Amino acid sequence: MSDGIAKEPIQLYEARKKIHPKRATGSFRRFKWIVMAITLAIYYITPWLRWDRGEFAPDQAVLIDIANRRFYAFFIEIWPQEFYFVAGMLVMAGIGLFLVTSVVGRAWCGYTCPQTVWTDLFLVVERYFEGDRNARIKLDKAPWSFDKLRKRVLKHTTWLIIAVATGGAWIFYFADAPTLLRDLVTGQAHYVAYATVAVLTTTTYVFGGHMREQVCNYMCPWPRIQAAMLDEDSLVVTYNDWRGEPRTHGTKKAEASGEAHGDCIDCNACVVVCPAGIDIRDGQQMECITCALCIDACDDIMGKIGRPTGLISYSTLNDYNANMALATDPESATLNPDLVRDKDGKFVDAIKHFDWRIFLRPRTLLYFFIWVSLGLALLFALSQRDRMTISIQHDRNPVFVTLKDGSIRNGYNVKILNMIPEKRLIHLSVEGLEGAVMTVSDIEGAPASFATVPVDPDQVRSLRVFVRQSPENIKSGQTPFSFIATDQQSNEVDTYSTVFDAPE
Incomplete structure (x- = not known):
């Protein structure tokens, strides 16, 4: 039964109160300026760096070439089947984040997170046009005037320029930067490029200029995860x-x-x-x-x-x-x-x-050991990886053909992968199949135990190879043997084991 007294509704949400941080001075602020300058320089400049890989490969130092399914990072070239290198680097980044957090808390958030870096940059622009904390608070409360409108227009215009540059810099990682810039300006770029720039422009402008700390508080999961990374000596x-x-x-x-x-x-x-x-x-x-x-x-x-x-x-x-x-x-x-x-x-x-010895506690040493071990393992794998591979697929129907002279012929689809930006001449041969000769499609010459196959730079050469065995050497059922691909210039060798089918 109502007592006739109106009750205030329960407020479950409090509207955001705009934060006007004052400009700080000191050693940590100087360190943040340095980190901001370095991270922004890396982001904006990297797509424009050049790296000579020869006439058959792109000369952009860092390039994610989706069209040709390549990832280039200076002297490193990653193919799709080598994506485990990228996965390994991501795991290293995660372990490194755990290591840093266990030592100095949310240092990533405070200094190098893109949200922090771009928010700092937007605050620099805001202070430049509107003044420091008290001036900005006063301007917010002031009625609209020509001076207030001028400051706001200049601020938001600069923010948008930064946001466009941010979105533009990102797409330059996925295509040749000078060519893509020319296409963007002349309106000849693919619509995906314009859409990507538009999306990243919007998110940068909204996140860095308007939402700011709300992104960290409500959208980012790391504040909730970090507690598990800290201990009494962090x-x-x-x-x-x-x-x-x-x-x-x-x-x-x-x-x-x-x-x-x-x-x-x-x-x-x-x-x-x-x-x-x-x-x-x-x-x-x-x-x-x-x-x-x-x-x-x-x-x-x-x-x-x-x-x-x-x-x-x-x-x-x-x-x-x-x-x-x-x-x-x-x-x-x-x-x-x-x-x-x-x-x-x-x-x-x-x-x-x-006491610096807190850095040497078991947790940090374990993280550091795992991080270093992963890095060394990736470097070792990178130094030992093959730059030429072959893959074989045996014909399934028919598995063999009997020729009029009684010999048996098997067909194979052979792919030779040249993973360097140089043309190669590959010596293809068979081993372990007595009396066998082969014929390679698109390559002239009489049947022989080997063939010389040219392979273009950074390309896969697909071949039809027919292997024939004379009647006196045929064994019933399946006979295992190997295809051997050899680059006679570099002596790089790759072997693929398969079988030769004959009647039972």
Whole structure:
């Protein structure tokens, strides 16, 4: 029965509050600039690098040639049947990600993830046209004017240019970059190229310019997986409340009154620089990408008020718990930062600090061993792989033919694969079949025990080969023998075992 009082509906979803991160300065921010410059340069420049493979192969250094089913990476050429090399590299990337995460948390997310890199780039553009945090907040609240419209148009136009360049750079990995660029500009490229550019332009513009941290929080699975990769000795961005609490806004006033106070002055500098909009002082959170900009912001404030840096730092859970135990009053069970300082105000020797030996714990060593082993195995397989192969398919109907002179003939479909960008002359012969001669289609000459077959660069040569055995040498049933393909110039040999069928 209603009591006549209107109730507020329960809100199950809170609308996003736009984040305006302030520009940070410091060592981690400089490191992020360097990483951003390197990763963007690799992405945009790589398709334009050239690599001479001779006149019969493309000269683009990195090329995913879907039409011809090839993958080129500088001196390496991968064929479809060698896709296990690509799979191996992907496994190595996964193990490497586990290794990095177990050591320094979400360093991938904070520094090298494409979402982070392009969001940083878009923020640079936004700051350039609209100013830093306070100016952008003020502009958002301001009514529309010519100046606001001008800034927004310039910002979004630049974002779109970056987004188009991003989509364009991606398709250059799949075709000769200069040729494809000319076709794109003149309208002669395939519609798939334009569609791909359009899709990647849209996603880059929306993800980097508008959704930003929402991609990390709601779309990316890694924040939920990373917890399984961390342990008590993993380095993560940590607010050291054992020295920061209790917070105070007036340090001098608190010192004069003799009140217990920590180093944190509650300035919120760590909050306003965070691209995820979180407060690291609330502890570890799924949204944190460990970009360490809060460390730069806090260290800057600590320097200004004459306190040691490191109030926010990379720390392990074990070190944090040990330091918390030192700073906790055993009687009141409250934090007392005076317990971690001596009479001169310096930290006591018992305080736990970063120790590089945490990198040598069993988990990281296991990941590193697996990662290195995979890399060495791939390099060994790459150095030992065949660059010429043959495959044979015996005729099924009829399996043999009896000729008028009593000899028996078998037919075979032979494929010779030349996996180098040079023309080869392959010596094809049979071994293990006494008195056998063969005839090769498309190659003139009398039946013989061998034939010389030219094979074009990076091509498969398909042949019809007929093997004939004289009556005096025929054995009933199936006789095993081998086809042998030899490149007499490089001495590379490949052998394929098959059978010769004769009447029972």
